[in-house]
Amino acid sequence: MPAILEVENLTKKYGDFEAVKGISFSVEEGEVFGLLGPNGAGKTQTISMLTGVIPPTSGSARIAGHDIKSDMNEVKKINGLVPQDLALYPTLSARANLNFFGRIYGLGGNELKERVEDVLRIVALTDRADQKIDEYSGGMKRRVNIAAGLVHQPQLLFLDEPTVGVDPQSRNHIFESVQRLNRERGMSVVYTSHYMEEVELLCNRVAIIDEGKIIAMDTVKNLIGILGGGMIYIGLEEVDDALLEQLTGLGGVKEAMLVPPPVAPPLAEGEDPEKETEPVTSNPIVKIVAENSQQAVVNVISFLNDQDRPLTSLEILEPNLESVFLHLTGKKLRE
Numbered sequence: 134m135p136a137i138l139e140v141e142n143l144t145k146k147y148g149d150f151e152a153v154k155g156i157s158f159s160v161e162e163g164e165v166f167g168l169l170g171p172n173g174a175g176k177t178q179t180i181s182m183l184t185g186v187i188p189p190t191s192g193s194a195r196i197a198g199h200d201i202k203s204d205m206n207e208v209k210k211i212n213g214l215v216p217q218d219l220a221l222y223p224t225l226s227a228r229a230n231l232n233f234f235g236r237i238y239g240l241g242g243n244e245l246k247e248r249v250e251d252v253l254r255i256v257a258l259t260d261r262a263d264q265k266i267d268e269y270s271g272g273m274k275r276r277v278n279i280a281a282g283l284v285h286q287p288q289l290l291f292l293d294e295p296t297v298g299v300d301p302q303s304r305n306h307i308f309e310s311v312q313r314l315n316r317e318r319g320m321s322v323v324y325t326s327h328y329m330e331e332v333e334l335l336c337n338r339v340a341i342i343d344e345g346k347i348i349a350m351d352t353v354k355n356l357i358g359i360l361g362g363g364m365i366y367i368g369l370e371e372v373d374d375a376l377l378e379q380l381t382g383l384g385g386v387k388e389a390m391l392v393p394p395p396v397a398p399p400l401a402e403g404e405d406p407e408k409e410t411e412p413v414t415s416n417p418i419v420k421i422v423a424e425n426s427q428q429a430v431v432n433v434i435s436f437l438n439d440q441d442r443p444l445t446s447l448e449i450l451e452p453n454l455e456s457v458f459l460h461l462t463g464k465k466l467r468e
């Protein structure tokens with residue numbers, strides 16, 4: 134499959150702050166590609182550069198072969214953008230809003246009429262289309278927003294956190310619309326979220342983004358595969374290399390390792406760099422990558438019991454993208 138989107142070393146700086154730190158990825162035609170990351174990771178900044186909302190500081194991207202720097206007019210015909218923030222006229226009906234957006238794209242007459250009815254069907258709002266946006270629930274407004282991004286029949290749709298603040302029913306409608314647009318119309322989609330379940334459900338490949346960088350990119354299946362059968366975090370009073378080796382040798386365990394301690398604060402001026410710094414955590418934490426988490430938990434706990442080593446904490450992480458993120462960054466996706 135040829136790539137519909139190719140991103141190379143895309144960077145966005147604000148003064149000394151780098152919101153997007155040279156990211157590269159590509160999306161194949163007909164793919165639903167996920168950008169998964171916590172708030173502030175750089176998802177919206179990335180999408181905004183790819184859709185001409187803001188200029189990149191450096192780097193490049195091509196959409197169906199058109200460069201975003203030199204060919205944004207063509208790019209805008211191919212792209213559809215559903216921004217994170219709603220952009221609708223609250224006193225107009227959904228249908229009137231969609232007519233308005235269609236005209237911006239140069240549509241008119243019967244073609245516009247057909248397109249508006251089509252996108253209303255896609256988001257399942259035909260019955261309510263003449264109601265004012267003001268009277269809609271948050272989820273319905275979001276669906277009109279999606280319809281507005283579809284009215285010019287884009288080949289590549291950017292959806293930026295489309296389910297934030299949305300009721301469960303609209304959420305399911307949104308998932309179904311994305312799946313149908315992809316399967317029935319071959320639309321390529323870039324879907325951003327900080328909800329791993331959504332990305333697992335909808336996306337084939339996913340880039341995990343944190344602090345402006347892609348820290349992992351693969352199919353959902355392969356990313357989750359990094360964890361084997363899940364992860365177990367145990368707090369212990371003392372840990373040495375011999376213990377880690379013994380734990381690694383237990384049935385169901387792939388690897389046992391000490392979790393790196395949190396980064397110590399920078400030294401104050403004039404402080405001796407050789408001075409010993411106090412550890413930030415009280416108890417060491419061992420991370421166990423399991424081949425089979427249930428078997429590993431049973432074996433690890435009975436082994437530690439036999440050795441008279443009390444557990445100070447225990448956390449079991451299922452093999453999913455949330456755990457992959459924690460494994461790679463030491464942070465939770467939602468804090």
Ligand SMILES: Nc1ncnc2c1ncn2[C@@H]1O[C@H](COP(=O)(O)OP(=O)(O)O)[C@@H](O)[C@H]1O
Nearest residue numbers: 147150152170171172173174175176177178179
């Ligand atoms: N106009 C701006 N000026 C300075 N920093 C910005 C601006 N817009 C966004 N940022 C910063 O860029 C980073 C990435 O933001 P964003 O792409 O919105 O994250 P996400 O969409 O993943 O939650 C954040 O730290 C945010 O505060």
Ligand SMILES: [Mg+2]
Nearest residue numbers: 176177217294
């Ligand atoms: Mg965002």
